[in-house]
Amino acid sequence: MAGRRWLLKAGFAALSVTAGLGAGPARALDRPAGVVVLTLTGSLRRANDAGRALFDMAMLEALPQISHATRTPWYAQSRRFTGPLLRDVLAAAGAHGTKLRLSALNDYQVDMPMDDAQRHDVIVARLLDDKPLAVRDKGPLFVIYPFDARPELRSAVYYGRSAWQLRSIEVL
Amino acid sequence: MNLKGRTRPGFSWLGLIGFGLLLALLGVALVQARQLQLLQQAVRSGDDFAVLSIYQVEIEYLRLRESWRRNSAPNAPSAEAPLDELKLRYDIWVSRIALLDGPRPRRLIDENPNYTSTVLDMQRFVALADTALGTQAQQPVTADFLASRLPSLDALGPAIHALSLGAAHSLAEQNEQRNLAVRQQNQLGLGLTVFMSILTLAFAFIALRQVRQLRQRRVVLEELASSLSEARHEAEGASQAKSAFLANMSHEIRTPFHGLMGMLSLLRETGLNPRQIDYLRTATESADHLLAILNDILDMSKLESGRLTLNPVPVDLRSLLRDVESLMRPQAGAKGLALHLDADPAVPERVMADATRLKQILFNLLSNAIKFSDRGAVLLHVRVREGADARPELEFAVIDTGIGMDAATLAQIFNRFAQGDNSRSRRHGGTGLGLEISRNLARLMHGDLSVTSRPGEGSSFALRLPLTAVLDAAAGKGATEPARPSTSRPLRVLVAEDHPVNRQYISALLDNLGHKAHFAANGLEAVDAARQMAFDLVLMDLHMPLMDGVAATRAIRALPEAARSTVPIVAMTADAFEETRDRCMVAGMNDFLTKPVSPQKLATLLRQLFGRESGAVPFGEPLPSDTAPPPAARRPLTAGSTPLLDDSAIAAALSALSRAELGAMIATFLDQGPQTVQHLRAAVRDAQPLELRVNAHAVKGVALNLGLTALAHTAEALQEGAAHLPAHEIARLVQRYEELLPVTRQAAQQAGLLPASPAEPPAVP
Numbered sequence: 001m002a003g004r005r006w007l008l009k010a011g012f013a014a015l016s017v018t019a020g021l022g023a024g025p026a027r028a029l030d031r032p033a034g035v036v037v038l039t040l041t042g043s044l045r046r047a048n049d050a051g052r053a054l055f056d057m058a059m060l061e062a063l064p065q066i067s068h069a070t071r072t073p074w075y076a077q078s079r080r081f082t083g084p085l086l087r088d089v090l091a092a093a094g095a096h097g098t099k100l101r102l103s104a105l106n107d108y109q110v111d112m113p114m115d116d117a118q119r120h121d122v123i124v125a126r127l128l129d130d131k132p133l134a135v136r137d138k139g140p141l142f143v144i145y146p147f148d149a150r151p152e153l154r155s156a157v158y159y160g161r162s163a164w165q166l167r168s169i170e171v172l
Numbered sequence: 173m174n175l176k177g178r179t180r181p182g183f184s185w186l187g188l189i190g191f192g193l194l195l196a197l198l199g200v201a202l203v204q205a206r207q208l209q210l211l212q213q214a215v216r217s218g219d220d221f222a223v224l225s226i227y228q229v230e231i232e233y234l235r236l237r238e239s240w241r242r243n244s245a246p247n248a249p250s251a252e253a254p255l256d257e258l259k260l261r262y263d264i265w266v267s268r269i270a271l272l273d274g275p276r277p278r279r280l281i282d283e284n285p286n287y288t289s290t291v292l293d294m295q296r297f298v299a300l301a302d303t304a305l306g307t308q309a310q311q312p313v314t315a316d317f318l319a320s321r322l323p324s325l326d327a328l329g330p331a332i333h334a335l336s337l338g339a340a341h342s343l344a345e346q347n348e349q350r351n352l353a354v355r356q357q358n359q360l361g362l363g364l365t366v367f368m369s370i371l372t373l374a375f376a377f378i379a380l381r382q383v384r385q386l387r388q389r390r391v392v393l394e395e396l397a398s399s400l401s402e403a404r405h406e407a408e409g410a411s412q413a414k415s416a417f418l419a420n421m422s423h424e425i426r427t428p429f430h431g432l433m434g435m436l437s438l439l440r441e442t443g444l445n446p447r448q449i450d451y452l453r454t455a456t457e458s459a460d461h462l463l464a465i466l467n468d469i470l471d472m473s474k475l476e477s478g479r480l481t482l483n484p485v486p487v488d489l490r491s492l493l494r495d496v497e498s499l500m501r502p503q504a505g506a507k508g509l510a511l512h513l514d515a516d517p518a519v520p521e522r523v524m525a526d527a528t529r530l531k532q533i534l535f536n537l538l539s540n541a542i543k544f545s546d547r548g549a550v551l552l553h554v555r556v557r558e559g560a561d562a563r564p565e566l567e568f569a570v571i572d573t574g575i576g577m578d579a580a581t582l583a584q585i586f587n588r589f590a591q592g593d594n595s596r597s598r599r600h601g602g603t604g605l606g607l608e609i610s611r612n613l614a615r616l617m618h619g620d621l622s623v624t625s626r627p628g629e630g631s632s633f634a635l636r637l638p639l640t641a642v643l644d645a646a647a648g649k650g651a652t653e654p655a656r657p658s659t660s661r662p663l664r665v666l667v668a669e670d671h672p673v674n675r676q677y678i679s680a681l682l683d684n685l686g687h688k689a690h691f692a693a694n695g696l697e698a699v700d701a702a703r704q705m706a707f708d709l710v711l712m713d714l715h716m717p718l719m720d721g722v723a724a725t726r727a728i729r730a731l732p733e734a735a736r737s738t739v740p741i742v743a744m745t746a747d748a749f750e751e752t753r754d755r756c757m758v759a760g761m762n763d764f765l766t767k768p769v770s771p772q773k774l775a776t777l778l779r780q781l782f783g784r785e786s787g788a789v790p791f792g793e794p795l796p797s798d799t800a801p802p803p804a805a806r807r808p809l810t811a812g813s814t815p816l817l818d819d820s821a822i823a824a825a826l827s828a829l830s831r832a833e834l835g836a837m838i839a840t841f842l843d844q845g846p847q848t849v850q851h852l853r854a855a856v857r858d859a860q861p862l863e864l865r866v867n868a869h870a871v872k873g874v875a876l877n878l879g880l881t882a883l884a885h886t887a888e889a890l891q892e893g894a895a896h897l898p899a900h901e902i903a904r905l906v907q908r909y910e911e912l913l914p915v916t917r918q919a920a921q922q923a924g925l926l927p928a929s930p931a932e933p934p935a936v937p
Contacts, residue, residue: 106231135260135264135267136267136270137267138267165264165267
């Protein structure tokens with residue numbers, strides 16, 4: 001049942017690019033030097049590209065890195081994921097809102113309450129077992145909750161919010 | 173009660189149902205646990221998720237094929253961007269295929285071997301395509317390469333679609349299975365719920381039944397309680413009726429009986445021969461015995477109804493003991509028994525006690541002791557001992573050397589109508605109420621009466637009373653008052669009495685005392701008589717036909733003429749209850765005479781009412797024979813032979829007055845002596861015999877009461893001789909009276925009645 005809903009969402013969701021809202025950036029985010037791997041849109045204070053915040057891999061790597069070794073439904077064994085905390089990424093872009101709309105390369109979309117990023121150490125994983133995530137390995141970016149550390153997170157809701165092949169985040 | 177028996181199964185049913193409910197609840201918990209388990213399993217298995225993965229493989233496959241077709245077209249623009257897009261689509265599809273290798277999709281797929289082959293086909297294609305599109309590409313991506321591989325990519329289409337469909341079907345099946353399980357669980361849960369509902373209903377039913385039973389039981393208990401209280405009321409009513417009956421009967425019996433006894437006592441003085449006197453004595457003894465029984469019954473009825481009230485006053489204990497001894501000694505002497513009464517020195521002179529009731533107990537104990545002893549002695553020993561809570565007690569121990577009692581008798585001795593044994597009661601008679609009355613009286617006095625005895629070794633009764641010593645000189649009133657001379661004036665007495673025998677008796681008594689009786693047979697006649705004639709006194713029977721004594725008293729008190737309405741009225745009744753007395757006093761009566769009315773009692777009453785008003789006695793009226801002064805007063809009027817003080821009169825006065833009070837009166841009287849002498853001399857000088865007589869009579873009355881015999885005699889001589897003695901004789905008597913004053917004072921001092929060293933009154937020449 002839930003699967004079907006996700007399917008519908010995945011099937012009919014269209015990428016929506018909304019103009020940045022709110023006040024202008026207090027301090028502009030550096031412009032990405034390399035290939036853009038993550039795009040933040042919506043309510044941002046520190047956009048770096050026409051109301052959007054663009055990140056290349058180097059910018060994400062520059063943020064403090066966190067590792068979660070955890071089991072997931074997508075791998076048979078426990079794996080080690082490494083990347084910046086989602087809240088650090090959001091803070092870097094000056095994101096302010098109540099909800100995050102995560103979009104993946106395959107147009108998968110899911111909404112995550114802003115609160116999740118604050119309450120849980122959600123990371124934007126860029127390394128799997130210390131190796132860069134390829135698209136084939138659900139990369140280049142994978143949203144990972146600390147499933148093993150927090151048993152209450154082991155539910156379809158949080159598995160669904162763990163978007164892989166993450167491409168963009170819209171702050172609502 | 174069988175109610176209790178009936179509740180037992182109810183409770184066991186309740187227990188059973190409670191147990192059933194517990195089991196059902198456990199079952200429900202089990203079902204719910206199972207459901208939770210199913211749900212968790214569903215979440216864990218993530219089959220939905222696996223299906224999504226398979227769908228996404230197909231979607232990504234379709235997107236890739238689109239992109240592939242576009243790029244493999246011969247006229248396809250060989251730009252970088254579309255190729256990048258193709259590579260991305262390819263990578264995404266490959267990542268989706270990799271997902272199928274995950275543990276969960278495998279489970280779903282493994283169930284059908286076709287799926288494995290499809291996955292293998294896809295992996296084979298990937299291996300082929302990777303030569304150009306993989307990370308370690310060996311050849312460039314060209315339209316030709318793409319076109320050459322397009323057929324095999326197309327060939328994957330149906331298999332992948334079949335994979336999707338199969339997964340969907342498999343999921344549907346799993347869902348169906350899960351639904352079935354859930355439905356079964358639900359049915360089980362429903363069954364359990366129904367079962368629980370039934371049990372709950374049964375529980376409620378039984379509880380309801382219990383409540384109803386409790387209510388019924390309460391109703392039964394209430395009925396029982398009300399019927400019990402009704403029964404108690406009835407019993408109390410019956411008891412009161414019995415008391416009233418007893419009081420009534422005592423009246424009904426005592427009224428004619430009192431007439432009978434009066435007649436017997438009058439009969440004795442009619443000159444009988446010795447044989448008749450013997451018969452009369454036997455009759456009198458029987459009458460006395462009967463009266464004692466009647467008194468016992470009356471006492472018992474008063475004790476039972478709580479109407480007996482004690483009247484504790486200061487009592488001279490040793491004088492009381494002397495009274496008791498003097499009354500009991502003839503009885504003891506008649507059986508050849510020694511009688512010893514003694515009191516410890518520690519026993520106080522005066523104590524607070526109801527003398528009449530105390531004597532009643534002691535008489536009872538002593539007469540019992542004498543009754544049941546044939547030889548030896550009877551002892552009454554009084555001492556002070558420490559009571560239960562360290563308070564001083566007065567103990568009267570009555571010890572005899574009689575037949576004694578065994579344990580069974582002892583256990584019964586204070587019970588009503590109990591006597592030693594049948595043979596004993598035959599031998600000794602008695603009401604059997606005596607000891608019960610005595611013990612009840614003792615308890616009413618906050619004391620108790622106990623006994624120890626052994627057959628053949630005599631008995632020992634112990635009366636213990638709380639000791640309240642009287643420290644001041646208040647007089648004891650316990651001693652019996654000796655018969656006193658009555659008034660010397662013939663009185664007109666109206667006797668309202670319905671019983672002819674009683675009328676006769678009262679008439680004889682009054683006649684004997686020198687008074688004149690008028691009779692009324694009922695209250696109405698009495699009121700009529702009181703209205704028409706002047707009386708000195710009305711003796712009013714309380715129980716009379718037409719109008720009773722109380723109503724008649726009210727009517728007389730309401731007469732218009734003051735002289736008629738203020739006549740003294742004295743009640744005569746056989747019932748001696750306090751409330752009867754109160755009723756009489758409230759109605760306006762002056763005093764109260766209990767029947768039988770003895771000559772002494774009547775005389776005492778008349779003396780109380782009229783004795784000190786002798787000034788109204790007419791000249792020449794002779795004194796009635798039995799109202800003469802005490803024998804001592806009859807002795808010749810010589811200074812040598814006439815005692816100055818009458819010891820018995822003083823003792824009698826001391827029974828009513830304290831030594832100090834009597835002393836004070838005597839002192840006052842003697843202090844007034846010279847003044848009296850002056851009055852007497854004036855009367856003699858002025859030849860006023862009436863004045864002389866009045867004065868002399870007044871002096872005589874007081875002197876008699878105070879026990880000043882010599883002075884009383886002189887005054888009497890003056891009174892009697894006032895009218896006819898020659899003047900020098902009278903003068904000599906006045907002179908003698910004057911001379912007696914200092915001598916009498918001396919004698920009173922010697923007797924301890926006056927302080928030893930008072931100022932001597934001035935000697936009169």
